[in-house]
Amino acid sequence: MIHLDQVGKSYDGGRTWAVRGIYLHVREGELMVLLGESGCGKTTTLKMINRLIEVTHGRIEVAGDDVRDQDPVLLRRRIGYVFQRIGLFPHMTVGENVAVVPNLLGWEKPAVADRVGELLAMVGLAPDTYRDRLPQHLSGGQQQRVGVARALAARSNIMLMDEPFGALDPLTRASLQDEYRRIHRRLGLTSVMVTHDMTEALLMADRIACMRGGEIVQVGSPHQLMTEPEDDFVRQLMETPKEQADRLERIVQDEDTDA
Amino acid sequence: MDAETAHHLAEALQNLPRYLGQHVLISALSLGIGIVVSLPLAILGARSARLRWPTLTAASVIQTIPSIALLALFYPVLLGVKYVVTEVLRSAAGGEAEAPFSALGFLPTIIALTLYSMLPILRNTVTAITGVDPAMTEAARGLGMRPRQVLLKVELPLALPVIIAGVRTATVWVVGIATLSDPIGQESLGSYIFAGLQMENWISVLVGCVLAAGLALALDQWIGLMQSGVDTRSRRRLAAGAVGLAVVIGGGLALPLVPGDRLAALVRPAPLAAPERRAEQTGRTYVIGSKTFAEQYVLAHAIRDQVRAHGLKATTREGLGSAVIFRALAAGDIDCYVGYTGTIWVNYMDRRRAADPQDVLTEMTWWLAETHGIRCLGPLGFENAYALAMKRDRAEALGVTSVADLQALAADLRIGGSYEFFGRPEWTRLRDAYGLAFAGRRQFQATFMYKAIAGGEVDVVAAFSSDGRIAAYDLVTLADPKHVLPPYDAVLLLAPDVAHDEALVTALKPLVRAIPVETMRRANYQVMRDEHTQTADQAAAWLRREIGVAGK
Numbered sequence: 001m002i003h004l005d006q007v008g009k010s011y012d013g014g015r016t017w018a019v020r021g022i023y024l025h026v027r028e029g030e031l032m033v034l035l036g037e038s039g040c041g042k043t044t045t046l047k048m049i050n051r052l053i054e055v056t057h058g059r060i061e062v063a064g065d066d067v068r069d070q071d072p073v074l075l076r077r078r079i080g081y082v083f084q085r086i087g088l089f090p091h092m093t094v095g096e097n098v099a100v101v102p103n104l105l106g107w108e109k110p111a112v113a114d115r116v117g118e119l120l121a122m123v124g125l126a127p128d129t130y131r132d133r134l135p136q137h138l139s140g141g142q143q144q145r146v147g148v149a150r151a152l153a154a155r156s157n158i159m160l161m162d163e164p165f166g167a168l169d170p171l172t173r174a175s176l177q178d179e180y181r182r183i184h185r186r187l188g189l190t191s192v193m194v195t196h197d198m199t200e201a202l203l204m205a206d207r208i209a210c211m212r213g214g215e216i217v218q219v220g221s222p223h224q225l226m227t228e229p230e231d232d233f234v235r236q237l238m239e240t241p242k243e244q245a246d247r248l249e250r251i252v253q254d255e256d257t258d259a
Numbered sequence: 260m261d262a263e264t265a266h267h268l269a270e271a272l273q274n275l276p277r278y279l280g281q282h283v284l285i286s287a288l289s290l291g292i293g294i295v296v297s298l299p300l301a302i303l304g305a306r307s308a309r310l311r312w313p314t315l316t317a318a319s320v321i322q323t324i325p326s327i328a329l330l331a332l333f334y335p336v337l338l339g340v341k342y343v344v345t346e347v348l349r350s351a352a353g354g355e356a357e358a359p360f361s362a363l364g365f366l367p368t369i370i371a372l373t374l375y376s377m378l379p380i381l382r383n384t385v386t387a388i389t390g391v392d393p394a395m396t397e398a399a400r401g402l403g404m405r406p407r408q409v410l411l412k413v414e415l416p417l418a419l420p421v422i423i424a425g426v427r428t429a430t431v432w433v434v435g436i437a438t439l440s441d442p443i444g445q446e447s448l449g450s451y452i453f454a455g456l457q458m459e460n461w462i463s464v465l466v467g468c469v470l471a472a473g474l475a476l477a478l479d480q481w482i483g484l485m486q487s488g489v490d491t492r493s494r495r496r497l498a499a500g501a502v503g504l505a506v507v508i509g510g511g512l513a514l515p516l517v518p519g520d521r522l523a524a525l526v527r528p529a530p531l532a533a534p535e536r537r538a539e540q541t542g543r544t545y546v547i548g549s550k551t552f553a554e555q556y557v558l559a560h561a562i563r564d565q566v567r568a569h570g571l572k573a574t575t576r577e578g579l580g581s582a583v584i585f586r587a588l589a590a591g592d593i594d595c596y597v598g599y600t601g602t603i604w605v606n607y608m609d610r611r612r613a614a615d616p617q618d619v620l621t622e623m624t625w626w627l628a629e630t631h632g633i634r635c636l637g638p639l640g641f642e643n644a645y646a647l648a649m650k651r652d653r654a655e656a657l658g659v660t661s662v663a664d665l666q667a668l669a670a671d672l673r674i675g676g677s678y679e680f681f682g683r684p685e686w687t688r689l690r691d692a693y694g695l696a697f698a699g700r701r702q703f704q705a706t707f708m709y710k711a712i713a714g715g716e717v718d719v720v721a722a723f724s725s726d727g728r729i730a731a732y733d734l735v736t737l738a739d740p741k742h743v744l745p746p747y748d749a750v751l752l753l754a755p756d757v758a759h760d761e762a763l764v765t766a767l768k769p770l771v772r773a774i775p776v777e778t779m780r781r782a783n784y785q786v787m788r789d790e791h792t793q794t795a796d797q798a799a800a801w802l803r804r805e806i807g808v809a810g811k
Binding site: 104 | 408417
């Protein structure tokens with residue numbers, strides 16, 4: 001569905017590379033996570049898919065077409081995008097935010113209104129209550145629900161998500177992660193999500209691409225990465241959540257012993 | 260309300276539709292143009308740093324030019340433009356074609372005010388757009404907005420509160436600065452202030468200030484209501500603000516349709532005197548100019564009434580700056596004004612030596628006709644020269660009777676004069692010829708200059724010989740034994756295209772050599788004194804009766 005071949009990005013004419021030699025194939029219906037520490041090039045890779053950043057080298061295909069052959073604006077309208085800092089427009093109501101892309105595509109008004117209601121319900125916000133509110137009057141979790149609804153509005157079946165749940169408190173994050181997986185599966189979406197949170201990657205991904213220093217180190221399912229890490233970096237990366245889980249386990253056992 | 264106050268108020272109300280209407284017109288038009296020009300410039304500036312710096316710097320530099328200078332600067336510039344356009348039209352169409360605009364009044368005012376309005380709008384808009392959170396513009400691009408849509412749907416709406424704040428600042432500035440358009444011949448609420456200051460008519464000054472402040476406040480508040488409508492997404496507030504704004508501007512523009520006589524009748528106690536019967540007025544309207552001091556206002560009104568009494572239409576254009584009025588006459592923007600021989604001799608003919616008054620008059624008359632086509636119809640009969648004056652008791656105590664006596668004493672004395680005086684060549688020559696080095700020098704508006712010498716703040720003033728206040732404040736004028744100061748005979752000057760207008764010349768001839776200096780001083784004092792001050796109209800009527808030219 002999304003295919004990156006020898007993709008590279010340089011901001012100084014090829015002397016240094018923010019991202020280089022990326023080969024990645026995202027299958028239809030798959031939730032692919034780009035995992036790595038900050039500055040490893042995962043967000044750059046994500047933004048090259050909808051041409052928010054242009055590639056310096058290599059080619060990217062979306063649904064079989066080279067993205068460089070397409071009007072970037074029309075390309076972006078076909079691809080849903082969920083932003084790191086949520087990015088709702090504060091001067092527009094919740095309903096207007098969700099309706100941005102359908103309006104850009106010139107949908108009829110009643111169709112837009114129906115779609116807004118449908119999506120707010122899907123992300124768990126009662127349409128009649130929330131449609132006319134301003135984003136600033138919503139909690140962080142509610143805001144990102146609107147962000148997801150906005151990305152889905154034009155019935156795109158491809159979603160790009162840049163650390164979508166990073167700004168949320170742990171409880172809200174967990175429930176949104178679950179809900180997004182459900183929506184992803186129900187609508188048959190193909191999603192690429194960027195995160196630096198190992199636990200989030202392991203819990204949500206069909207496959208994970210681990211990145212370091214602008215390159216992909218290993219691609220595989222959570223199970224593969226945990227059981228067959230190809231190098232020390234990946235092993236360390238995968239052990240962090242395991243170690244945390246062990247420590248939590250010990251705390252629980254200590255409490256039991258005390259009692 | 261006593262009768263005097265009532266007369267002043269009636270006069271103020273008489274002019275209200277014109278002054279307020281013009282003020283609203285020039286303010287609203289300049290702001291409108293300012294917004295239309297500044298917004299695109301600011302948007303380009305927000306996009307390109309290379310454009311931003313020169314734009315904002317230019318706007319800042321304009322802002323540092325004193326407003327009254329900026330307004331005055333455009334008059335000579337436009338005269339030049341008009342000359343070029345006229346030449347081009349004549350070479351193209353031939354004959355008597357003329358550029359279809361006046362370089363005086365409206366046009367330079369609009370240009371200067373527009374420039375003034377631009378800085379706050381430019382600066383706020385650039386700041387607001389560059390200050391929009393980059394996450395917002397990236398979200399807009401990521402969702403598939405084109406650059407234009409990013410600007411219109413995201414950047415401008417988010418920047419709007421700050422942009423409107425800039426427009427509000429510009430509004431208050433422009434309404435305030437518009438009062439300064441009076442000296443370049445544009446009527447506005449400033450005409451109340453300038454004329455009032457010159458003639459110590461505080462009611463007029465107050466009316467001008469209160470109305471200008473009120474207008475600025477009203478516009479600012481209605482725009483503020485619109486802004487809060489945008490902020491709170493309340494269509495009702497937005498609409499209320501827009502309607503309020505439209506009512507103020509529309510009302511102001513429609514105001515000139517209200518007859519001022521009706522307004523004046525509301526407070527005018529009783530007719531001053533039986534109104535002079537005017538002959539049926541026909542033909543073109545003659546424009547009588549006046550400079551910015553009381554004598555000029557009185558004379559302009561007297562000349563206007565004199566022209567009207569001969570069945571011609573006439574109006575006045577008051578409070579023109581000294582440098583502006585001569586060019587305005589040469590360019591035909593005004594038809595007639597009272598000049599002074601010394602001013603033309605020194606400023607325009609660039610003569611260094613003073614000379615016999617009769618020679619000056621003859622040579623000046625010839626020079627005006629030769630070089631500008633201006634006709635000097637003749638002297639009015641009095642002189643309004645610069646003369647150094649001191650309080651009588653002070654002069655006697657120090658034994659001063661002439662400027663020469665000041666040389667030894669100057670180091671302990673302070674001199675006061677008008678803004679114009681110290682900038683004139685006469686002052687330099689007087690100072691050098693008599694070796695005067697005063698202990699201090701202060702500039703005053705004429706009204707305050709006399710109060711300053713009366714109060715002992717200065718010891719010597721550069722007074723005007725026809726000023727009624729010389730006698731009133733018991734001042735003595737000092738002799739000029741070296742004849743440094745040129746003669747300043749008041750003369751009637753006619754613009755080139757009316758130089759041989761028989762009807763006008765016939766109407767004005769009776770004024771030639773008809774006004775003795777004593778009569779002029781008394782007329783001047785009527786509008787200057789602190790008690791029982793008269794309006795310029797009243798003094799003009801008195802003057803014409805006194806010299807026997809008023810109709811029966």
